[in-house]
Amino acid sequence: MPITVTAPAAPDRVLPPQEIIVADSLVDRQPRSLADVLRGLAGVTVRANSRGETVARIRGAEERQTQVFLDGAPLGVPWDGRVDLGLLPAGLLGEVRVIKGTAPIEYGANAVAGVVDFQTRQSAQGSFAQLEAGSLGSGSGSLVLAERLGGIEATLAVGGITRDAEPLAGPLPFSQAPGNRRTNSDLNAGSVFGAIGASMGDLRVRASLLHLAAERGIAPESDRPAEAGARFWRYPDIALTQATLNAALTLGEDAELRATGWRQVFSQTIAQYRSVDYAALRGVQDDADKTLGTRLVLAHRAGPLQLRWAASAQSSTHRQLETDFPSGTAGPALSYRQNLYRLGVEADAPLAPGLRATLGAAYDAADTPLTGDKPAQPSRGAGAASAALGIDISASSVLTLSGGRRTRFASARELFGEALGRFAINPDLRPEQAWLADAEWRWARPGFALVLNPFFIRSRDTLAQRVLPDGRRQRFNLPGATSFGIDARIAHDLSDTLRVELSGTWLRARADAASAGVRQLPQRPSFETLAVLDWNVPGKFDLRAELRGVGQAIDLDAAGRSVKLPAAAELAARAAVPVAQLGSHQLLLTFAIDNLTDAQIFPQAGLPLPGRVWRLGLRFD
Structure with a gap:
């Protein structure tokens, strides 16, 4: 009983470029985390930032x-x-959708570069179990029961990810203990998820609850000594609880009201140490966040048009307490609040046989009624607009042209966060603005698919970082920047059992002349590619080889100077072999190796990707 509350497809609706990964493809990749699911998708970069968080970027955007x-x-x-x-x-997960460019109106404010839309597993995808162990104490496990019980759709999922350390592929100059274990890179995370849904006449509802608890280290920057600002941090406690309620009510033959409400409670402790031995505390920051949000979408027909009216609102309060050590003296408890709003409309219009358009307009707003001990901020507002044209060239070929304008308001942390003395605040930060344009051509026939997607992004007031004379960093608005490139994907069945896939992105991202000390935007590889060879003989084995290439990029060192990040290649292998048949289900032995050649790859200065990791496990489909 799925409820599609974000950008459902409709006959005349034209959506911007997107990648959809279904349940079978998810299993084939043998991912451990949500981050692993996104690796190798054209236009998507997955990396660990300087705080140790694994984040996704679309087309080089922040x-x-x-x-x-x-x-x-x-x-x-x-x-x-x-x-x-x-x-x-x-x-x-049961499905993942990545939308690039001008995201549809339902996604609300701040979706500038695009959207990653995760959907949890439901009865249509069936139950699933997986358990694996690997090098350096790494392991993961998931148990998902997704069943239909009469008129009730129920999902229960538990899972965990652990590692003692990330393997190190090569020597590092600073803050690295001898051996092949990356300093302070351990992780323990566990989660539980439950959902229940039902249909009652014209009303469909689904309620879910997610809880995550974790602790982990943050590998220090290895390109600088401690006196140059290397951070020695740990997260001894991370907790996230999120409740979501989705509902859809059919109002008539051509009208539907969809609603989503969410409540998120988040807390974390950041422990800052004085040196790489992580023995003496320098300070502790305790964070507590509570968020409440809602979205309403009314879809109905008005003559030849299909209209969607969307309104969303979200309020989030952050409370923070910093304690200095060794004195144990706590500072003042500070509270911050940010509210985000969107109100807008989209219209789908059939223009002619094989020709359709979607037009949208919205107004986004933000205010910060609580600013701790920092200066008050003015309320902000900005318009958003989008247009998309779909052209059916033939039964197997579609061309989509799309574009528009999007705005992102600075987060409360960007406005007010000092990161235990690392950042100097800039009270004059302005919202980021972007104008986006896409042309996507899709051609498909049995056993073959081709996607070409050139894109253009013109940004204004994008937030960047500069190094101050006292060594602290400060965020500021770049006057302007331009990015353009192309995403591409080819998939071809060489035979009934052998498939080849090629995907990649070429990107050029530059700040305007005289707007930044270094014009090339940091941490944007010139290209990223993925080549996959998948050999699947049902009932016998499924073998998968992956070769990922990353082009040259730059980053900024501790003094704000440009340093080169060399091009690199990473080889991975996957295998799944059935060992037992249990009714309609299979038990499989799985094996995976990531970074087979133990290559040293730097997506940013001083923070390499893990070296070779092997995994052995069991999977129940």
Whole structure:
């Protein structure tokens, strides 16, 4: 009994470029976490940031410009504007949709670069279990029971991810103990999820509850000594609880009211240490966040048009307490609040046989009624607009042209957060604005699919970082930047059992002349590619080889100078072999190796990707 509350497809609706990963493809990739699900998708970059959080970027945009949803509710913590995708197990998922460009109106404010829309597993995808162990104490497990019990749709999922340390592929100059274990890179995370849904006449409802508890280390920057600002941090406690209620009411033959409400409670403790031995505390920051939000969408027909009226509102309060050590003196308890709003409309119009359009307009607003001990901020507002044209070239070929304008308001942390003395606040930050344009051509025939998607992004007031004379960092608005490139994907069945897939992105991202000390935007590889060879003989084995290439990029060092990040390649292998048949279900032995050649890859300065990791497990489909 699925309820599609975010951007459901309709005959005349034209959506911007998107990638959809269904349950079978999710299993084939053998992902451990939500982050692993996104690796290798054209136009999507997955990396660990300097706080150790695994985040997703779409087309080189900042991670806060990519909004993440779970069953229609924002999953990111509003204070920070992002979520750690490496903590939740992938077994929870039944489908993933990545929308690039001007995201549909239902996704609300702040979706500038695009959207990652996770949908949890339901009875249509069946139950699932997986357990694996690997190198350096790594392991993961998921148990998902998704069943229909009469008129009730129920899902129960438990999962966990653990590791003693990430493997190290090569030597590092600073803050690294001898051996092959990355300093302070342990992780323990566990989660439980439950959902129940039912239909009652014209009303369909689904209520769900997610709880996550985790602790982990944050690997220190290895490109700088402690006196140059390397951070020695740990997260001894992370907890997230999110309740979501989805409802859809059919009002007539051509009208429907959809509603989503969410309540998120988040807390974390950040422990800052004086040195790489993590023995003496320098300070502790305790955070507590509570968020309440809702979205209403009314869809109905008005003559030849299909209209969608959407309204959304979200209020989030962040409370923070910092304690200095060794004195144990606590500072004042500070409270911050940010409210986000959107009101808008979209219209689908059939223009001619094989020709249709979707037009949209909205108004977004933000205010910060609580600002702790920081200066008050003015209320902000901005218009949003989008247009998309779908052209059916033939029965197997479709061209979509789309574009528009989107705005992102700075998160409360960007406005007020000092990160235990690392950042100097800038009270004059303005909202980010982006104008986006896409052309996507899809051509498909039996056994073959091709997607080409050139894109263009013109940004104004994008937030960047600069290094101040005292060594602290400060966020500021870039006057302007331009990014353009192309996403591409080819999938071809070489035979009934052998399939090849090629996907990738070429990107050029530059700040305007004289608007930044370094024009090339940091941490944007010039290209990312993935080549996959999948050999699947049903009932016998499923073998998968992956080769990922990453182009050259730059980053900024501790002094704000440009440093090169070299191009690299990463090889991975997957295998699944049936060992028992239990009725209509299979028990499989699984094996995976990530970074087979133990390559040292730097998505950002001083923070390499893990070296070689192997995993052995069992899977029940």
